[in-house]
Amino acid sequence: MARRLTLSGNDAAAEAMRQIDPDVVTCFPITPQTELMHKFAEFVADGEVKAEMVLVESEHSAMSAAVGAASAGARVMTATAANGLALMWEIVYIAASNRLPIVMPVVNRALSGPINIHCDHSDTMGCRDTGWIQLYSENAQEVYDNVLQAIRIAENPDVLLPVMVTFDGFIISHTVEVLDALEDKDARGWIGDYKSTYSLLNTDEPATFGPLDLQDYYFEHKRQQIEGMNNATAVIKSVGEAYGKLSGRAYGMTENYKTDDADYVVIALGSTCGTAKVVVDEMRAEGKRVGLLKLRSFRPFPHAEIVAGLASAKAVAVLDRSVSFGAPGGPVHKEILAALNGTGHTTSIVNYLYGLGGRDISTTHIRTVFEELETVAGKSIPADEVRFIGLRG
């Protein structure tokens, strides 16, 4: 039985956290994540959850305390955005390296400077190499579903890596939508109990966490971490399937939306995928063979799904909502080129930069992108050619 709720993205994440009821939640406020934590703080204040909330004095300490709590065998969550994620970056990397299955909603917001509170993906793209799994969400429903799945993915013994569930600031975090949530007992059953292999609190079998790891072992430990991330692909898929059986909403690494016979494909992540689906439906109705390839998991990167999803494409637009300064194209674009490398693909691939600092992207913009794709099909596009959407001048 599903419960139909009307929630903002932030409240959807908080609802999932209520059902997960972690042992410890660490928190520091930053717009647009604040309302998520307000909601969870209400659950704590009303005794609806047992979680111990640690209201720290910075995001750096939020992640540091999360590492301490997770090392003590607790199930731990926190949440942040933008500059908060940047401030905790050092410990974000350590959390993954220590193989701590922390789950953290990140509400995507442009990094300073100049300071801006609205959506782009510069924050999470900036830490795409920290060793965290990254799941991007299209809407409040996916925020809720992804947070519940993230716990199972992170704690899988073959993975043991932290997971960021990202969603677009304001566009998702502050937009109220209708979504279906699990009954509490189903959610609790799905989450299950967590038992860590090692714990600081096990004083009878004392272990040292975070030791100095030099030339003779560091490399092997990194290799193990690479294996954990590689294993995550199969786990994300199996968890997504199992969640589908439970909720009726199955998930994969990507959502290949009407790409099977598509001549022209847009690749995007986050809320823009919802906008793009509208355009795909409209243009399909007009007889155009267009599709959307939505990246759900950015880390690990879904190479196989990309190759399959672009099999029929004559031209592809890769939409980046963050910049990789000095690189040929945005972060998503580079990954797509790398995924196709060696597969014999001859698809024309165009990189679009859009939406920085919350600049709006409309169905008209995306329709224009599809129309441009029709003109580039068959042409060789230089890897460093970047087009801009919605930019003045």
Added chain:
Amino acid sequence: MPAPKQLAEREDLMSGGHRACAGCLPMTAMRQMLLTAGKDTVVGCATGCVEVVTTIYPYTAWKTPFIHNAFENSAATISGAEAAYVSLKKQGKIDKKINFVAMGGDGGTYDIGIQALSGAMERGHNMLYICYDNQAYMNTGIQRSGGTPKGTATSTTPAGKVIPGKTQFPKPLTEIMIAHDIPYVAQATPGYPKDFSDKVEKALAIDGPAFINVLTPCTRGWRYPPEQSMEYARLAVNTCFWPLFEVEYGVIKINRKPKNILPVSKWFEGQGRFRHLFKEENKGIIDEIQAEVDRKWTLLLKREEMTQA
């Protein structure tokens, strides 16, 4: 409070074979702390000498659970571990009493870690923070910290032809922690082991956050022969440069009032880092430091009288 003899009979929870220098008083402080705290103690330490010499993978010198996270977040890390303990205890998943001890050197505490320390103390976690203060960033090669005394020659404040070492007085960290109004704050040194041990015991028994600033001479950074570490620890106390005192719920008690207070120059003598202060042109610096030590000691005596009343 256990007698030193009783402490000596307890299991040593720091194994031999770690890589600390001979004469390292931070490591003496660790062993003294562990003898008092016992095995049911979770220890966290900031990046620094102690962490580096005790945990080179695949070895560890710690016979208690130990965590190192990063340089500036020892207090935040242990506050998280303590929160996990509180949560699991509330849920009935653990029942034994566990002590939580976070540590950092003076660099990791006076400077880069002070924000995390201040936050953890304000939140009221039931934990003890120990600063092992050796008065400079020794692990990275003896650079000045906010805890380095005025006049000290360090790698970043060398005794030059124009500038004679560090020009600032140290940050009054112990006073900053007293100002946090936490249940227990103390100054100690392994040079007076019973005093330190009693303070650790008291700090762990108190419900709530506690802080102990422990002066731990460093043979390499202070530049004296390793066998003189204990002597230099005691001289710091007997010159009143490092008074032994404690503040329990706001009440100050001075634990050692030297009968014959020695001039600070007696503590400086023989330490290579202060050698240049004995040059004729730098004598004024010693006088200035002496005046500051006298002022603070007099003030401490008055504060003790005031708060005891």
